[in-house]
Amino acid sequence: MDLRKLQGERRSREAGKLLPYAGYIIQSGVAVVLLFILIAFSAWYTSVLKDVPAGVPIRWIMLAALLPAAVHSSFRTYLQPADAVFLLPQEHRMHEYFAPAWTRGTVWKGLRLLMALLILWPLYIRTEESPKSLLITAALLLGVKLLSAYGCWRELKMLSPAASAGYRLLRWAVGGLIIAAWLWQPFHKGLGFSMLLAAAYLAALAVPARHAVPWERLSAQEKVQSGRAQMLLGWFVEVPGRQQRVYSRRWLSRWGAELPWRRDSAYRYLLTKSFARGDILGIVLRLGLLALALEWWNRGSLVGAGIYLFFLFIVGVQLSALSKLHGDSFWLTVYPLPENSRSRSTVSFVFRAHLALALVLWLPFVAAAGSGMLPRALGTLAAGAALVLIVRARLGRKMRSSDDDDF
Amino acid sequence: MSAAPVLEITGLTGGYSLNKPVLHDISLQVQPGEMVGLIGLNGAGKSTTMKHILGLMTPHKGGIAVQGRTRDNDSAGYHSALSFVPESPLLYEEMTVREHVEFTARAYGVNRADYEARSRRLSELFRMEDKMDSLSGHLSKGMKQKVMIMCAFVASPALYVIDEPFLGLDPLGIRSLLDFMLEIKQSGSSILLSSHILSTIENYCDRFIVLHQGRVIAEGSLADIGAAAGKPGLPLEQLFYELVQGGK
Numbered sequence: 001m002d003l004r005k006l007q008g009e010r011r012s013r014e015a016g017k018l019l020p021y022a023g024y025i026i027q028s029g030v031a032v033v034l035l036f037i038l039i040a041f042s043a044w045y046t047s048v049l050k051d052v053p054a055g056v057p058i059r060w061i062m063l064a065a066l067l068p069a070a071v072h073s074s075f076r077t078y079l080q081p082a083d084a085v086f087l088l089p090q091e092h093r094m095h096e097y098f099a100p101a102w103t104r105g106t107v108w109k110g111l112r113l114l115m116a117l118l119i120l121w122p123l124y125i126r127t128e129e130s131p132k133s134l135l136i137t138a139a140l141l142l143g144v145k146l147l148s149a150y151g152c153w154r155e156l157k158m159l160s161p162a163a164s165a166g167y168r169l170l171r172w173a174v175g176g177l178i179i180a181a182w183l184w185q186p187f188h189k190g191l192g193f194s195m196l197l198a199a200a201y202l203a204a205l206a207v208p209a210r211h212a213v214p215w216e217r218l219s220a221q222e223k224v225q226s227g228r229a230q231m232l233l234g235w236f237v238e239v240p241g242r243q244q245r246v247y248s249r250r251w252l253s254r255w256g257a258e259l260p261w262r263r264d265s266a267y268r269y270l271l272t273k274s275f276a277r278g279d280i281l282g283i284v285l286r287l288g289l290l291a292l293a294l295e296w297w298n299r300g301s302l303v304g305a306g307i308y309l310f311f312l313f314i315v316g317v318q319l320s321a322l323s324k325l326h327g328d329s330f331w332l333t334v335y336p337l338p339e340n341s342r343s344r345s346t347v348s349f350v351f352r353a354h355l356a357l358a359l360v361l362w363l364p365f366v367a368a369a370g371s372g373m374l375p376r377a378l379g380t381l382a383a384g385a386a387l388v389l390i391v392r393a394r395l396g397r398k399m400r401s402s403d404d405d406d407f
Numbered sequence: 408m409s410a411a412p413v414l415e416i417t418g419l420t421g422g423y424s425l426n427k428p429v430l431h432d433i434s435l436q437v438q439p440g441e442m443v444g445l446i447g448l449n450g451a452g453k454s455t456t457m458k459h460i461l462g463l464m465t466p467h468k469g470g471i472a473v474q475g476r477t478r479d480n481d482s483a484g485y486h487s488a489l490s491f492v493p494e495s496p497l498l499y500e501e502m503t504v505r506e507h508v509e510f511t512a513r514a515y516g517v518n519r520a521d522y523e524a525r526s527r528r529l530s531e532l533f534r535m536e537d538k539m540d541s542l543s544g545h546l547s548k549g550m551k552q553k554v555m556i557m558c559a560f561v562a563s564p565a566l567y568v569i570d571e572p573f574l575g576l577d578p579l580g581i582r583s584l585l586d587f588m589l590e591i592k593q594s595g596s597s598i599l600l601s602s603h604i605l606s607t608i609e610n611y612c613d614r615f616i617v618l619h620q621g622r623v624i625a626e627g628s629l630a631d632i633g634a635a636a637g638k639p640g641l642p643l644e645q646l647f648y649e650l651v652q653g654g655k
Contacts, residue, residue, distance in 0.1 A: 246500045249544055253503070266513035269506075270499065277501040277542075330497050334461050335514040336486035 001090060003097035010078035011100075012264070021233055037310055044303065049122050050395040058127040059183045063176070069113040070144040071175035073152035075105040079222045084215035094213045113145055114138060126262055132187065140182055140194065143177050147198055150205070156217055157210035167208070174201045224256050231279070234321050244278040244325065247285070252276040264338045268345040274325050283318050287311055288357060295364040300373070305380040308361055315357050316391035319350045323399055343399035351392040358384040412436040412474060413488075413566045413597040414460065419467035421459050422621075428467055429455045431621045442588060442598040444608045446643075447618035448651060453601045454494070456618070457568050461491055474565055487515060490548065490559040494571040496551035498543035504530075504554050507540040508561050515562040520563060529557040532583050549575040556584060560591070567591070567598045572618070573607065585611055609643040619651050 021262050025031050058229055077098060087094065114233035117138055125131045158164040178194040185193065209264040211217075224245045231244070256272035259265045298304035326332060332342060362384060365377040410643055414437040422429030435476050437443050441508045447453050458464045462478050462485070470477060473575075476485045490511075498507060505526070512522035530536050533553040543551060552575045559567055567588075588598055589611065602608050615632055617625040625635035633639035636649040 130649075152508065232412065241651065244501075246542065246544060253540070256506075261519045263516040265508060269513055270502070270510055273506055273510075274499070274501040326499075329499075331499075331514075332492075334491055335511070336483050337514055338483070343428060 003087075003090060003093060004100060007097045007100055011076070014076075014078060018229065018233060022077075023039045025233075032311065040306070043221070045123075047117075047376075049126065052123070052126045056127045058124055058186065059180075062120055062124060062183055063179055065116055066113070066141060067172075067176050068178055069109075069116045070141050070179060071148045071172050073105065073145075073149045074225060075101045075153070075156075075221075076225050077218050077222050079215070079219045081216075081219045083219065088215070091213050099302070102149070102153065106146065109149070110142055110145050113141055117141060132182065136187075137182065140191075141179070143194075143198070144178055147201065148175055151201065154205045154208075154210065156221065157214050159209045159211060163208045167205070170201070170204065174405070206240055216381065227279075231321060234324055244274070244280065246277050247279075247282070249277050249281075263336070264315075265345075266335070266337055266339060267332070267341045268349060270326065271322060271345055271349050275322060275353075280318055280321055284353075284357070287315055288361060291315075291361050292364060295361065296367075299364045299368040300338060302376075304365065304368075305383070308365070308380055309387060310382055312358055312361060312387050313391075315361075316350075316387065318356050319354050320391060320395050320398075322346055322350055323395060323402075327402075343396075343402070347392060347396045347399060350395055351388065353390045354391060355385075359390050410439050413439050413441075413474055414599060415472045416456075416460070416469065417471075419456070419459060419466050419471065420468040421464055421466040422455060423464075424468060429512055429621050430459070432469070433618075433621075433623055434469075434625065435616050435626065437597045437598055437599050439565070440592055440595045441614065442592050442600060442612045444612035444615045445599060445601040446603075446605060446608075446615055446647060451618040452621040453618055454570060455621075457491070457601065460489070460568055462486070465600065488564050489566040489568055490515070490562040490564045492552075492555050492559045492567070492569040492572050494574060496548070496555050498546075498551055498554060500542065500544045503540050503542055504535060504546070504550075504557070507543065507554055508557050511558040512561050515564070519563060519650075521563075525561045525563065526557075529560055532587060533557060533580060534583075547575075549577055549580060552576055553580060560587065563591075563596070565596055567596065567600075568597060569600045570600055572600070573604055574600060581607070605644040605647055606642065615643065617647065617650055625650055 068069050073097075078101075087097075090097075117134075121134060147169055151167065151174075155164045155167045155171070158167065174197055178197055181193045181197075182190045184190070227244055250295075253276075255276045256269050259272065288311070291307065294307045294311075295304050298307055323343075326342065362377075362381050365373075365380055369377040409605060414435075416433055416435050419430055419433040420428050433452075434455065434650055435443075438460070445453050454568060455464065459466055459471075462482075472501065473485050473488045476488065477483050481565065499510075502510065508526050508529070509522065511517075512519075512526070517525070533556065535550065535553055535557065538546060538550060543554065546554065552572070559569070569588075572584060585607070588600070592598060600612065609629065614626070614628055616623055617632065617635075625632050627635070629643060630639065632643065632646050632650075635640060635647045638646060638649050
């Protein structure tokens with residue numbers, strides 16, 4: 001059996017599933033808005049570079065932007081649950097199957113890291129008092145990338161889920177310390193520390209017991225990766241049957257219990273639970289925190305309002321992805337739910353959540369309102385409310401047409 | 408039996424393709440308080456019959472009524488009157504056991520106090536008290552099947568459609584399920600049950616319907632099935648062999 005060929009065929013098949021959507025992505029309004037935002041960002045960044053403000057915390061900005069790009073690692077293995085039975089006899093040769101996945105995952109993420117570095121570099125050399133060499137910085141970051149990719153692969157193979165989670169934290173800490181040491185310390189000191197830390201990390205990775213091939217974990221991981229690709233695609237076009245990753249989030253387990261005990265709130269109950277334990281909540285929270293930080297930094301200028309509307313739009317796109325959940329649920333066909341329950345509950349849920357976030361994300365401007373900028377702050381809020389209403393109307397139209405199609 | 412049937416299927420012809428029906432002119436009834444065993448080989452049409460009852464497939468010919476309602480004239484009433492236990496558990500990964508039961512109770516409009524009492528009773532009966540707050544993805548296959556059974560029973564409708572419920576259940580779970588089915592039957596609800604474990608259902612079902620190649624080839628009590636097979640007095644399993652392959 002040619003395992004390398006099998007992996008290649010599966011990869012092509014998976015890509016073939018996504019390819020038909022390429023045209024729709026180009027046509028979709030979301031793609032146009034993102035392109036517009038990209039152009040606006042480029043113009044803003046160019047103007048910042050022309051007139052760099054004093055006191056930019058460039059080392060912290062470099063650390064915050066480069067750490068995720070250098071440490072985050074994942075692999076598309078295209079492994080299926082049935083492989084645990086049918087490919088088990090090939091376990092001793094599975095490195096042939098995994099090698100392309102490992103290489104491709106690391107190369108693409110390495111390129112992403114280099115792009116982030118190249119975008120930040122003009123700002124870095126204008127603001128840093130004693131900037132490091134671009135080539136050596138790039139080489140060091142690629143070293144961190146390789147180290148992280150290897151660490152991530154080892155984590156997947158560990159027998160104990162607790163050890164795997166612990167080593168994941170260690171990977172982020174090691175990556176963060178190496179990049180920080182490079183940015184803050186003199187050349188030799190930073191490099192020496194990085195080498196020592198990397199060696200200690202590699203030695204630590206050899207300790208935990210591990211599977212030869214972690215079949216179940218890899219096929220679960222593949223399901224998550226595939227779900228993420230579908231989710232990304234779902235921002236632009238309708239993708240049927242998307243599944244989301246589930247987190248237990250015990251602290252949110254009571255959310256939904258307070259809903260009225262009525263048949264027409266049954267779907268709302270399911271949707272609330274799906275949101276509370278799904279990946280969309282995590283994405284929205286991360287976007288929200290990033291938006292609050294950027295808005296606070298730019299609260300006195302129009303750029304702040306632009307950031308507010310941009311993030312509110314992205315949050316709206318994310319929340320609208322809830323409309324794709326349970327679209328082909330068996331039980332929604334069998335259970336006696338009121339007609340259009342799914343579309344009504346989804347639109348109402350997304351609208352409320354989006355509106356609440358519009359208010360929360362506006363809070364940094366309240367601080368600026370005191371210094372004579374109240375009209376601008378109120379205008380920003382009004383624009384945010386209008387955006388929420390537009391997202392609601394768009395989602396309502398989409399779900400109504402989907403109900404009509406089902407009918 | 409003079410009472411109006413809970414389930415009435417008349418001249419049902421259906422399947423996945425119009426040109427190649429799986430079911431051929433099937434007619435059957437399930438009376439109130441009756442447990443009926445639907446038996447047949449793999450591919451005989453049991454699951455297809457159930458899918459038609461659930462409204463997941465549209466009949467090519469014939470009709471299906473539950474408590475006199477059809478999906479065309481009263482879809483909500485039709486679906487409220489039946490609940491289903493599938494052969495393979497179908498659960499939402501985002502919900503715990505308790506939340507699945509609550510979602511079902513809400514969807515069926517079960518009164519909150521009734522839901523709480525039934526949920527407590529079912530979790531005790533199927534020994535799931537410790538698992539009520541576990542996410543469905545963390546359950547074993549047998550436990551997932553128990554959740555399906557608990558969801559169907561918390562709805563307390565007039566008709567239960569149960570497809571191969573014993574798969575994955577431990578012996579105590581099978582016993583609890585059988586005892587509970589007897590209890591709900593005595594309370595007046597009806598059960599249409601499909602199973603391959605004929606020796607188990609032989610003593611629990613009031614009547615049997617033998618499907619073979621999409622047709623009803625025998626129907627009635629154990630004695631009626633024995634008469635149809637020409638071998639009265641034999642156990643159900645033996646009679647089934649006689650009917651579908653002439654005793655070979």
